[in-house]
Amino acid sequence: MTDSVVRVRGVDKVFGIGADKTPALQSIDLEIPKGAFVSLIGPSGCGKSTLLRLIGDLTQPSAGTIEVNGKTAHRARVDRDYGMVFQAPVLFDWRTVQGNVELPLEVSAKDRAGRADRARAMLALVELSGFERRYPWQLSGGMQQRVAIARALSFEPAILLMDEPFGALDEMTRERLNLELLRIWKQTGTTTVFVTHSIPEAVFLSTHVAVMSARPGRILEVIPVDLPQPRNDLTREDERYFGFIKRVRERLRGRDVVRPGAAEVAAS
Amino acid sequence: MTKRIGRYLPAALVFVGVLGLWELAVRAFGIQQFLLPPPSSIAAAFVEHFDELMTVGRNTLVEAVGGLVIGGVAALVVAFAIARWASASRALLPFAIAANSVPIIAFAPIMNNWFGILNPLSKMMVVAVLVFFPIMINTLRGLTLVDQASLELMRSYAASERAIFAKVRVPNALPYIFTALKVSATLSLIGAIVAEYFGGARSVLGQFIITEAAFFRFANAWAAIVVASAVSIAFFLIILAIERVAIPWHASARIVDSS
Numbered sequence: 001m002t003d004s005v006v007r008v009r010g011v012d013k014v015f016g017i018g019a020d021k022t023p024a025l026q027s028i029d030l031e032i033p034k035g036a037f038v039s040l041i042g043p044s045g046c047g048k049s050t051l052l053r054l055i056g057d058l059t060q061p062s063a064g065t066i067e068v069n070g071k072t073a074h075r076a077r078v079d080r081d082y083g084m085v086f087q088a089p090v091l092f093d094w095r096t097v098q099g100n101v102e103l104p105l106e107v108s109a110k111d112r113a114g115r116a117d118r119a120r121a122m123l124a125l126v127e128l129s130g131f132e133r134r135y136p137w138q139l140s141g142g143m144q145q146r147v148a149i150a151r152a153l154s155f156e157p158a159i160l161l162m163d164e165p166f167g168a169l170d171e172m173t174r175e176r177l178n179l180e181l182l183r184i185w186k187q188t189g190t191t192t193v194f195v196t197h198s199i200p201e202a203v204f205l206s207t208h209v210a211v212m213s214a215r216p217g218r219i220l221e222v223i224p225v226d227l228p229q230p231r232n233d234l235t236r237e238d239e240r241y242f243g244f245i246k247r248v249r250e251r252l253r254g255r256d257v258v259r260p261g262a263a264e265v266a267a268s
Numbered sequence: 269m270t271k272r273i274g275r276y277l278p279a280a281l282v283f284v285g286v287l288g289l290w291e292l293a294v295r296a297f298g299i300q301q302f303l304l305p306p307p308s309s310i311a312a313a314f315v316e317h318f319d320e321l322m323t324v325g326r327n328t329l330v331e332a333v334g335g336l337v338i339g340g341v342a343a344l345v346v347a348f349a350i351a352r353w354a355s356a357s358r359a360l361l362p363f364a365i366a367a368n369s370v371p372i373i374a375f376a377p378i379m380n381n382w383f384g385i386l387n388p389l390s391k392m393m394v395v396a397v398l399v400f401f402p403i404m405i406n407t408l409r410g411l412t413l414v415d416q417a418s419l420e421l422m423r424s425y426a427a428s429e430r431a432i433f434a435k436v437r438v439p440n441a442l443p444y445i446f447t448a449l450k451v452s453a454t455l456s457l458i459g460a461i462v463a464e465y466f467g468g469a470r471s472v473l474g475q476f477i478i479t480e481a482a483f484f485r486f487a488n489a490w491a492a493i494v495v496a497s498a499v500s501i502a503f504f505l506i507i508l509a510i511e512r513v514a515i516p517w518h519a520s521a522r523i524v525d526s527s
Contacts, residue, residue, distance in 0.1 A: 058420055077426050084424040090417045094439040094517045103435065107425045135517050161424075 005159060005191045006032035006055055011064030013050055013217075024050050026216035028064070032208075037185055037192045038222075039202035039209045041248065047217025048195045049163050055193060056082050056161045069158055076158075080108055083152030083190070085162040089144035091136035091151075097123065098132040101151045108155055122150035125184060142173040149181070153188060160185075160192040166201070178204055182231055199252070203244045204231060211251045221251055305487040313487035314494065320476070325495040328464065328473040331388045332456040332503065335395020339456075340449070343400045347407035352433060368401040373459070376466040385467045394463040399452035406448035410441025443518045446511040453503040461496060473499075 013025040040048040057073040068076035101119040383390035464474020480488035
């Protein structure tokens with residue numbers, strides 16, 4: 001595939017040294033095509049967040065290579081190709097909503113004049129117009145996470161990396177934000193990598209679901225989810241939607257009997 | 269407005285009640301003036317020596333503020349250096365911690381010797397040394413106790429160390445710095461007055477209290493103590509007001525509508 005934005009090849013990640021060595025990830029291969037929405041799903045400790053952090057150059061692989069837009073992950077980070085959204089919104093208390101969204105633009109010293117307009121446009125994108133002058137603590141958890149998304153997209157990164165962004169939210173807020181995220185993804189076309197431990201969330205959002213196993217973390221299978229776009233509340237009642245959920249669940253459960261090489265066979 | 273009065277009413281009643289009991293006790297048990305003068309005598313002394321009390325109060329306040337500025341600036345510089353450069357931390361932190369264990373007030377006679385017993389600078393230096401540590405260590409804490417996720421976020425933007433310092437560490441430290449300043453406001457006045465006990469110009473609170481006590485004019489000494497307390501409280505409130513304006517986003521200043 002030549003149009004891959006992210007190319008992970010033979011990546012291992014080992015934490016600790018000597019006797020305390022814990023393998024977190026083992027022989028990871030992953031290709032993420034441009035414009036895709038890829039979810040990483042697996043049990044706790046399967047290294048899905050670690051894989052995301054490796055792609056984002058927040059930690060380094062013990063072996064293997066990671067290429068992003070044809071560059072090293074480090075180069076991509078320095079070129080500001082990544083927009084990150086964490087489980088916690090990580091907004092700065094001392095900045096207004098507007099100021100928080102402008103932060104990455106300030107850091108990159110880019111577009112000084114258009115900064116405020118750009119931030120306002122991003123806030124409009126996440127439907128938070130009118131909240132520019134509020135402070136983060138004046139917003140609900142869901143709204144705070146929307147600010148974090150606006151901030152991550154403000155500088156038009158090539159890739160959006162999301163680490164369980166809705167994990168701390170209630171089910172209703174989460175479903176609404178899922179819809180919103182899909183709309184934003186459609187609108188911006190940003191390649192997205194999304195870590196979650198919710199099977200329905202992964203299936204609903206993704207074009208591809210990478211199912212992972214724990215200890216050591218491996219990718220068991222990448223399941224393409226070809227549910228029709230745009231997805232909406234009806235998708236959640238679609239027969240095939242439940243089919244994909246069932247398939248991901250079975251794959252997660254059967255992780256002990258399936259050898260890594262057998263993934264393609266099971267996928268077809 | 270009535271709500272406000274209602275809020276402060278209990279405290280005001282206690283205050284008046286205590287003064288009343290004090291007055292009554294002194295009269296009823298015939299307590300000697302030099303042991304405990306009644307509030308009425310203190311009030312009379314206050315009125316009689318008002319001009320002088322204001323002068324000595326102001327002179328001592330100048331020493332306290334001057335010392336706080338000198339010590340505070342030094343503390344901020346050291347804390348910033350330590351937080352910014354690991355080598356500075358290794359070189360300076362042990363001394364800063366060791367210096368904190370020294371009973372600083374013991375230096376007062378030395379400072380008098382160095383800077384001149386009548387020079388307010390000798391008192392300022394005692395105050396400066398006294399407030400240095402709490403301000404330095406709190407600032408350092410604020411600069412270094414930064415949410416790990418905030419640092420990762422900045423790293424994901426490929427932010428420079430300098431940008432991380434300016435946009436994350438310094439704002440994060442501001443509440444810590446104000447906490448230290450509020451503590452130091454009180455501390456600086458204690459430092460100044462105690463340093464004055466070791467000798468100084470006549471027109472300062474410490475010397476005024478010593479002299480009046482030596483001549484058994486205890487009501488005057490008590491009036492000076494009232495002034496010292498008022499100055500200390502005022503100093504604290506001023507810093508509190510600056511804090512409210514400087515960091516309105518901080519949790520301590522958030523306006524919660526629960527009335």
